[in-house]
Amino acid sequence: MTTLADDLTLQTFITEDLTSFVGTQRGRLSHLGPEIGDFIDVAAEFVAGGKRLRPAFCYAGWCAGGGDPQDRRIAWAAASFEWLQASALVHDDLMDGSDTRRGKPSIHRRFEARHRDSGLQGDAGQFGMGAAILLGDLLLSWADEMFHTSGFDQAAIARAFPYLDACKTEVVVGQFLDVVGQTKAETTVADAMRIVRFKSAKYTVERPLHVGAALAGAAPETIASLTEFGLPLGEAFQLRDDILGVFGDPVVTGKPAGDDVREGKRTVLIARTYELADADGRALLQRGLGNADHIGELSALIRDSGALDAVEQQIAGLEAETEAALQGITDEAARDRLYGLMLKSTRRSR
Amino acid sequence: MTTLADDLTLQTFITEDLTSFVGTQRGRLSHLGPEIGDFIDVAAEFVAGGKRLRPAFCYAGWCAGGGDPQDRRIAWAAASFEWLQASALVHDDLMDGSDTRRGKPSIHRRFEARHRDSGLQGDAGQFGMGAAILLGDLLLSWADEMFHTSGFDQAAIARAFPYLDACKTEVVVGQFLDVVGQTKAETTVADAMRIVRFKSAKYTVERPLHVGAALAGAAPETIASLTEFGLPLGEAFQLRDDILGVFGDPVVTGKPAGDDVREGKRTVLIARTYELADADGRALLQRGLGNADHIGELSALIRDSGALDAVEQQIAGLEAETEAALQGITDEAARDRLYGLMLKSTRRSR
Numbered sequence: 001m002t003t004l005a006d007d008l009t010l011q012t013f014i015t016e017d018l019t020s021f022v023g024t025q026r027g028r029l030s031h032l033g034p035e036i037g038d039f040i041d042v043a044a045e046f047v048a049g050g051k052r053l054r055p056a057f058c059y060a061g062w063c064a065g066g067g068d069p070q071d072r073r074i075a076w077a078a079a080s081f082e083w084l085q086a087s088a089l090v091h092d093d094l095m096d097g098s099d100t101r102r103g104k105p106s107i108h109r110r111f112e113a114r115h116r117d118s119g120l121q122g123d124a125g126q127f128g129m130g131a132a133i134l135l136g137d138l139l140l141s142w143a144d145e146m147f148h149t150s151g152f153d154q155a156a157i158a159r160a161f162p163y164l165d166a167c168k169t170e171v172v173v174g175q176f177l178d179v180v181g182q183t184k185a186e187t188t189v190a191d192a193m194r195i196v197r198f199k200s201a202k203y204t205v206e207r208p209l210h211v212g213a214a215l216a217g218a219a220p221e222t223i224a225s226l227t228e229f230g231l232p233l234g235e236a237f238q239l240r241d242d243i244l245g246v247f248g249d250p251v252v253t254g255k256p257a258g259d260d261v262r263e264g265k266r267t268v269l270i271a272r273t274y275e276l277a278d279a280d281g282r283a284l285l286q287r288g289l290g291n292a293d294h295i296g297e298l299s300a301l302i303r304d305s306g307a308l309d310a311v312e313q314q315i316a317g318l319e320a321e322t323e324a325a326l327q328g329i330t331d332e333a334a335r336d337r338l339y340g341l342m343l344k345s346t347r348r349s350r
Numbered sequence: 351m352t353t354l355a356d357d358l359t360l361q362t363f364i365t366e367d368l369t370s371f372v373g374t375q376r377g378r379l380s381h382l383g384p385e386i387g388d389f390i391d392v393a394a395e396f397v398a399g400g401k402r403l404r405p406a407f408c409y410a411g412w413c414a415g416g417g418d419p420q421d422r423r424i425a426w427a428a429a430s431f432e433w434l435q436a437s438a439l440v441h442d443d444l445m446d447g448s449d450t451r452r453g454k455p456s457i458h459r460r461f462e463a464r465h466r467d468s469g470l471q472g473d474a475g476q477f478g479m480g481a482a483i484l485l486g487d488l489l490l491s492w493a494d495e496m497f498h499t500s501g502f503d504q505a506a507i508a509r510a511f512p513y514l515d516a517c518k519t520e521v522v523v524g525q526f527l528d529v530v531g532q533t534k535a536e537t538t539v540a541d542a543m544r545i546v547r548f549k550s551a552k553y554t555v556e557r558p559l560h561v562g563a564a565l566a567g568a569a570p571e572t573i574a575s576l577t578e579f580g581l582p583l584g585e586a587f588q589l590r591d592d593i594l595g596v597f598g599d600p601v602v603t604g605k606p607a608g609d610d611v612r613e614g615k616r617t618v619l620i621a622r623t624y625e626l627a628d629a630d631g632r633a634l635l636q637r638g639l640g641n642a643d644h645i646g647e648l649s650a651l652i653r654d655s656g657a658l659d660a661v662e663q664q665i666a667g668l669e670a671e672t673e674a675a676l677q678g679i680t681d682e683a684a685r686d687r688l689y690g691l692m693l694k695s696t697r698r699s700r
Contacts, residue, residue: 029523032544035530036523091487095480120533122614122640130445130529133483134522137441137490141518144494148511154504161498168491172484173379173386179480180385183470194382264472290472 054081061212167207174199201234225328264290411562517557524549551584575678614640
């Protein structure tokens with residue numbers, strides 16, 4: 001039997017719902033001209049490659065909160081997180097000057113290339129930037145629209161709004177802390193962890209869980225348990241991301257090797273390396289961050305300083321914390337689902 | 351007696367509500383560090399200088415739709431449009447490379463200057479861009495949050511959502527058409543008017559009217575009348591803006607003289623000039639648009655070609671259309687209010 005509770009079915013429904021939502025937007029807007037049809041196609045294509053992680057947490061929150069696992073509306077509501085994430089990625093790549101995303105040119109680079117290839121008037125870089133800013137804005141609006149057109153009654157939507165609002169605010173604030181962090185000469189592990197908490201743990205795990213649980217009308221204790229589960233898991237998720245950002249296989253991650261190093265990101269992994277390295281190591285770190293030529297040397301330093309092991313240990317500790325928090329979830333099926341998501345988030349290769 | 355129906359009182363309440371909303375956000379977020387408190391201060395300061403035009407239309411729509419003019423909740427809901435507009439302006443200035451807004455440095459320039467003045471690490475321009483993108487994203491989220499926390503019951507909010515969603519989508523699509531328009535060698539009056547319709551007429555006038563009316567539970571005929579009134583008025587509003595963008599007094603507009611010319615904007619005024627100018631004039635236009643050195647010459651061309659008069663006539667025609675549409679509004683007080691807004695929008699100097 002096809003059931004929503006089956007991971008693959010959930011993914012299929014989410015993809016179907018995103019496609020259906022885009023179809024409605026296309027019907028409404030594409031008469032405005034080929035440029036708009038094209039703009040919408042880019043959005044649709046971009047979201048096709050997502051990992052659907054936030055929707056999976058939203059669905060898990062719904063189940064933990066006592067929602068009917070077969071309720072088709074939750075897939076639609078959960079899918080809206082993919083637009084939020086797509087919006088954040090499009091803007092993030094522009095801010096970071098990233099050339100690729102999900103194995104393809106990033107959105108601003110794609111529009112920049114089109115401008116150049118077509119010999120259009122004006123500056124290609126500015127055109128790429130404008131298109132990426134606007135596409136990100138559009139996707140942020142689509143996230144809201146898709147969420148509140150999920151078919152849930154207004155009382156359920158109203159229960160979930162505070163968590164969704166918090167999610168949207170926290171991710172921006174976390175990213176701003178990140179941008180500010182990159183302007184400082186040094187980043188402590190504590191600073192880097194604060195960014196991880198907002199930019200990732202709350203945004204990727206805790207809030208999607210809360211939104212799903214609130215839609216289901218979860219008890220306050222369930223919401224609290226989901227925080228205890230979600231925050232350490234979200235932190236572990238981001239620490240894994242940091243490791244993949246340096247040591248991940250480009251074919252699997254869709255990002256060039258050492259991309260975080262090249263961009264000069266002040267991750268926990270980098271902060272820990274700074275903490276553990278000797279004077280020579282620190283000098284190399286300050287010289288090499290944000291510089292594509294030093295990726296090999298820096299990777300070696302991160303490993304040899306013991307920072308990689310330290311972060312792996314931190315992930316293991318957070319995993320243990322996450323697992324312990326699962327005891328707060330009473331429904332057995334919901335608990336199994338959360339456990340599965342935990343493994344997927346912290347032991348992944350992309 | 352102090353009544354909401356009084357323009358100045360509405361403005362005061364809107365400012366109060368925006369301040370109160372910011373206070374809540376500050377309470378929730380500023381413990382994250384001085385950078386975040388500062389980020390929020392910039393948002394609060396930015397929105398302090400708005401004309402409150404979209405809230406005024408939202409309130410007028412509420413009255414036209416049969417809402418109680420004294421209902422305090424409508425000021426709060428209407429105020430949310432100021433965040434939407436602030437978000438659009440912050441992103442717009444970044445895309446256009448504008449240095450000033452409302453008589454002060456634009457947001458990206460402000461953060462860029464801070465970076466430079468404090469001797470921070472990394473590229474100042476990239477920091478300014480990142481801060482402006484994120485602030486715009488935050489304000490877009492605040493628009494939603496403020497709107498749905500207005501205290502209206504969920505049924506009213508649900509009635510208004512489709513209009514608010516349309517508003518948010520249309521402004522982005524209109525801006526994208528604008529960005530695309532600037533990459534073409536020529537812009538026809540028809541192309542420019544299409545952009546005006548989406549970027550301004552729907553976004554600034556029609557949709558705020560609809561949102562207010564829908565909150566009040568307006569009849570479909572009222573919604574239709576507000577479209578008939580709002581679209582020509584919104585078009586006239588933007589045409590006035592185009593004229594002020596070239597001929598406006600910088601002290602009053604808060605923008606340098608000829609800013610639109612310097613930025614190479616393809617406004618209806620410019621498209622009309624192209625249509626009416628002779629070969630020499632067209633050559634000057636192609637040479638001078640986007641170039642600060644030719645502002646004087648281009649202003650003269652716009653005037654001497656007859657384009658300025660033609661656009662003034664177009665505004666007068668749209669005003670007549672708008673006035674005729676007022677007959678569809680049955681409530682006399684609401685009609686008077688809409689008439690007042692019409693005059694304010696089309697005969698302003700800023």
